[in-house]
Amino acid sequence: MRALGDTYTSFSRRRFLAASAATGLGAAALSACGSSDSGNSSGKTTIEWWNITTTDPAKKLWAQRAKDFEAAHPDVKVKIVTLENEAYKSKMTALTTSGKLPDVFHTWGGGVLKQQIDAGLVEDLTDKTASWTKDYVPASLAAYQFDKKTYAVPFDIGMVGFWYNKALFKKAKIDTPPTTWSGYLDAVKALKSAGITPIALAGKEKWPGMYYWAYLSMRVAGLEAMQKAATDADFTGAGFVTAGQHLKDLVALEPFQKGVLGAAYSEPNGQAATMGNGKAAMELMGQWAPSVEKSSGKGLGADLGFFSFPSVEGGKGALTEVFGGGGGHAVRKGAPDAAVEFLKFFAEKQFAETLVKETGLIPVSKDARPALTDPNLTAVSDALNNATGFQLYLDQAYAPAVGQEINDSVAALIAGSKSPEQVTRSVTQVAKSEKS
Known part of the structure; x- marks a missing residue:
């Protein structure tokens, strides 16, 4: 598999686990989640970013993006936690049960995100991201919107x-x-x-x-x-x-x-x-x-x-x-302001175009669409752009x-x-x- 690693390999493991926090899965090592706004010993603010991008070239590109953000924001440290798809789902289930989530975390939207929202664990991003998501393909945002509010920013969209x-x-x-x-x-x-x-x-x-x-x-x-x-x-x-x-x-x-x-x-x-x-x-x-x-x-x-x-x-x-789905990033309730700034930085046009060209990702932003050259993926993108309705994977x-x-x-x-x-x-x- 190429492209976004487990973001794309999730097709073969598409069942969210119903595991409880009692299943072991390293919950003890995750206890720092939800407290990164207190900074660290260097005096910098640390934001913890959890994702499922385990394979190259996307993994290297994402790591470099975090370094570029740190260079542009010297007072911020980005701590990356990358997990394989099923391990990620299991650990996020445990963290949701504990009431502690990472500052920035991968989400597929839908029922699981709604559970986290209902538990008061996810930041409402409607106003904070509206200025730079207004040109996104509507279908790409659908899985992350509830009661006309947006709770995550997509970076990937696709369809069956x-x-x-x-x-x-x-x-x-x-x-x-x-x-x-x-x-x-x-x-x-x-x-x-x-x-x-x-x-x-x-x-x-x-x-x-x-x-x-x-x-x-x-x-x-x-x-x-x-x-x-x-x-x-x-x-x-x-x-x-x-x-x-x-x-x-x-x-x-x-x-x-x-x-x-x-x-x-x-x-x-x-x-x-x-x-x-x-x-x-x-x-x-x-x-x-x-x-x-x-x-x-x-x-x-x-x-x-x-x-x-x-x-x-x-x-x-x-x-x-x-019928389809994609990947997005949500922010925990109460995370540092730098978490939303990181999402904006991650979504910049130049980086979006790089992901399209080097990983085969279908862009969620209409501005990045010219970077898509594969005729079949362009056909998928066309269908998504012209979609009159969208159903997330059941x-x-x-x-x-x-x-x-x-x-x-x-x-x-x-x-x-x-x-x-x-x-x-x-x-x-x-x-x-x-x-x-």
Whole structure:
């Protein structure tokens, strides 16, 4: 994997943990969090910055940015704590329980950030950042806004869509990517008739299958229904059942590679390798897909294309409503003023352009967009810029247990052991349990 390390590798571990502070995980070593405004022995103010950027080139770039900030602010010391994705989530769970958070910390937004806000642990950044985030892509801010207030500043944004092999589409005489669900099913049939495996899927890891149900729910029930279902803890509405039926219809066409239920995502012979080696025509995946296809397989080069998830005839959702997420930085309540200054420094145009050019990050600022030259990532950026609605990954938008149940139940539907109705009942049961 390239680019922002675990910011992008989080796709394969996208479940927030429900671990408690009692799980060990180094909480004792974290007791200094929340007190850095008192400075240190040198008389400087220390701000502690926690992130998940564990791989180069981004890791080096971020470390250099911290040094540049210190040079511009001689009275401030930036202490960097970098953790792998799951370790980060676990330790942040412990810190949230203890009521102490780092001064600046990585967040995906959604349900976990909302829990931290409700606990009074996160700074309201609405007024403090408005002057320099006004040109941001609206979809990039959505996951961090609650009650019309902004609690984090994004640095990364992306979406899930279909990555496809242009050569295999041509072989199957598919002239253009489908824009409707019926057209998509026709494309699957055409690929099968041409002796081509239509779709690569990592059935073992569950979360890639969830993407289908999530998008179909968006297209059939609509974004408002998804939000209402979460609020009411009730996913049994007709739209969600219909979404499951559409997925069942797809599964009935046997579109996936052999051994799909035991396939991982980025391992040899997994979803990304199957796609990258030209053994399947499509995969539904986030903006990191080209990189993983290349690292797990050969990569498709100029034969790789991208298209948005199709609309569903008669559905309430629109083709321009996207499903995805990104990364941002939040600030703990009561952190030194230097913490917000650091976020502003981190977001400066020149550095944003550097991240785009050297790490493949899709810019959140419209000013930095000219630095994006990859045609497929540009297509993703275009879709995000034109988005009329945005849905955060379900296992981030909802409570952790609810997201996990969606993953599990959809995997069971794909395996043939659950019906569309059973999926909605199982998710609703967990949602009600979490709400009570």
